[in-house]
Amino acid sequence: MTLDIVRFIAEKRDGREHDEASLRGFVAGVASGAVPDYQVAAWCMAAYLRGLSPTETAVLTHAMALSGETVDLSSIPGVKGDKHSSGGVGDKATLVAAPLAAAAGVPVAKLSGRGLGHTGGTIDKLESIPGFRSALSIDDFVAQVRSVGLAVAAATERLVPADKRLYAIRDVTATVDSLPLIASSIMSKKIAGGADVIVLDVKVGAGAFVRELDRARELARAMIDLGRRLGRRVAAVLSNMDQPLGYAVGNALEVAEAAAALRGEGPADLVELSLELAGRLVTLATGEDAAAARRRLEGLLRDGSAAERLRRMIAAQGGDARVVDEPWRLPQAPHVREAAAPEAGYVARLDALRVAEVALSLGAGRRRKEDAVDPAVGVVLAKKVGDAVERGEPWARVHARTPEAAEAAAAALQAALALSAQPVPRPPLVHEVLEERLSPALVSDPRCLPRPDRVASGRSSPP
């Protein structure tokens, strides 16, 4: 079809709904480059201000998912899982939850982007492991999911190219913060990733992309709805991101902490969130009772099965699997400096965003796409909100490349800490979990992408 792009933009400008064919034509033009940047930009602003209907969002998501390479996991027996986080500080939950779910019999296939922002993404964290290869061909990725039950690899440029271009334009035209555009961006990549069941960790709070619970809930619902329309079962865990998750913020430091959690020595919040996320993957995939799944996962954590699954994944991707038990094999920063509490009290606030900014200043994250991250540097907290501290007691340590950087970071870090003379309650970790109640027909065969003509109807299978 030939799309009259000016008329298409005018349609959204006037608040009208696009028909499926023109929306697919637009996405094809975004992916191929046939629609120039300025027209994409004008449409993004119109969509930001006028909104997209659930049907439009589903068509957009589906068309973007099919705009490039897709992963076909259908040759692997069973229901395959994937996990996505909307991004948080110290969020290494994938490294714990994915091996847990895999150990419980749910093959986990996760393609992940590199972090652009304060701290590295999951791929950056894994690449701090000596020898680890994140660049797998799709064939190797699928083969590893089949043999190991677990693979975490870098998304290639060829995966969902329409979203890549759309996001790059949104980023520079003040149109990122649109709920349907965010939901379709995330879900198009999950759909292209090929898994049947998807658990979304939607972070809420000072250190998250979404700061209000209401908006996180709205985003979660939109993504669950997209899953329903596109034949994927989706659950969303709304988790607190006011303070960092666990204690470690920085790539190798986070791998070490995740490994500790898998060895039964991890921080309580990381373990708890990982059990929650893995539990949802298991119940979505198997229909198993939640309490039973939880008991099973706790057993797999205790008996070392989950840790073993991570070791096998690291080894399969060329990495040194000994890091799971011997964290000193990970890159170490040469300079460590303590941040001491200025007075006695209870930790009232540990501002995740400020901690992240300090980690970024140390080199743990990227300011621009082309920046390299330093795998060794970062921040390790010694306290969390609710803990008591003595005056002068170290409440965090910075791991830095130079003494000057360590000094500056330790000083800057103090702004992240707020103390209270009164005891402070520990904040909730998981706000709530959203999950669609599904009809049996949808559960029976969630494997394939629905035919395009089914997307717009809002049902991927007959009810």
Add this chain to the structure above:
Amino acid sequence: MTLDIVRFIAEKRDGREHDEASLRGFVAGVASGAVPDYQVAAWCMAAYLRGLSPTETAVLTHAMALSGETVDLSSIPGVKGDKHSSGGVGDKATLVAAPLAAAAGVPVAKLSGRGLGHTGGTIDKLESIPGFRSALSIDDFVAQVRSVGLAVAAATERLVPADKRLYAIRDVTATVDSLPLIASSIMSKKIAGGADVIVLDVKVGAGAFVRELDRARELARAMIDLGRRLGRRVAAVLSNMDQPLGYAVGNALEVAEAAAALRGEGPADLVELSLELAGRLVTLATGEDAAAARRRLEGLLRDGSAAERLRRMIAAQGGDARVVDEPWRLPQAPHVREAAAPEAGYVARLDALRVAEVALSLGAGRRRKEDAVDPAVGVVLAKKVGDAVERGEPWARVHARTPEAAEAAAAALQAALALSAQPVPRPPLVHEVLEERLSPALVSDPRCLPRPDRVASGRSSPP
């Protein structure tokens, strides 16, 4: 200043008002190319949907006017006039009204674009005169206004470059039809053109850019307000454009008709509108009583002074001034074919847009910027709305380059005609005239651009 362009776009996206400095920074970035197309496009869509306040519109207009070369007419004694039409079919009123006003003692300095659309612009019409040069340097333009009292020249690329770029982007992003953006585009060029008093002919109807009287009135008021804020006295004539103005549609054909009007042989509607437009220029410039100005202009038409002024302008710009009296010296199309009335009746409708489409198909206009126009071709009506016709009587003639084109055009033209068995009243020509009542302080020295710091206050002079 350095403008954070993403923040600037977000400001308009959220419906907030830009401050003057950032809006000026944006326009500078549009003119220089520092702001890329996609960010301009996103801003245009945000401005389209969120609107611009009168102050923002004035700052935008002023900044655009100053974004390139400007014309300084201050060395010419008296109050200088300019005239603009929002574009209509068969609209050759400039060729009559401008010489009239000049003959009445108001120097007229008009820079004009080339027509992009169904029929040529004023420059295209003038260029059908053998030898006529429309490309004048600004110095030559000003010198001719001083010596002849009248110059009509092509706007150069260096005049209002910010508007040129903004318009080119709006044109392909469905953001043309925004009232403040239309008003600022027109008025920025008038401000840069240097005249003190400006008469706007805002066309309303089937063959016009604006189809509803309400919207035309709103546009006219916005432009009058811009004039007030930027130290220009502006009147707006809202005129009917359901049927073509006069009988001729096509470049040389329109020059011939305008010359006939100046010789006292012109169609009544063209003469009437031209007297109205010239009259407003005279009253704005001199404060003369409207009825007295009208009588004076009728005399200048009758005694040949206005025709003489056009001859002098044509001669000054290298053209063959004899065309004013000897229209056969203009390019003639070799094939003329009549369109006959299919039955007897009264002309109920002469669809200006359809007539224009036929003229375009004959080659009188441009589909793309780079197209050449054929000066000789076009349509000449024999009837206007309200006239009686006999069955088989010619109601129009097409002037074409080939017999085939003539045949096809005459057939296509029939769709423009609608007949009624009952007598049809003649439609009004001028719907209304809008003009700001000005304070004496504003009248006293309307010559100079206000200082930038006065624009935002909404007054160009103390009250």
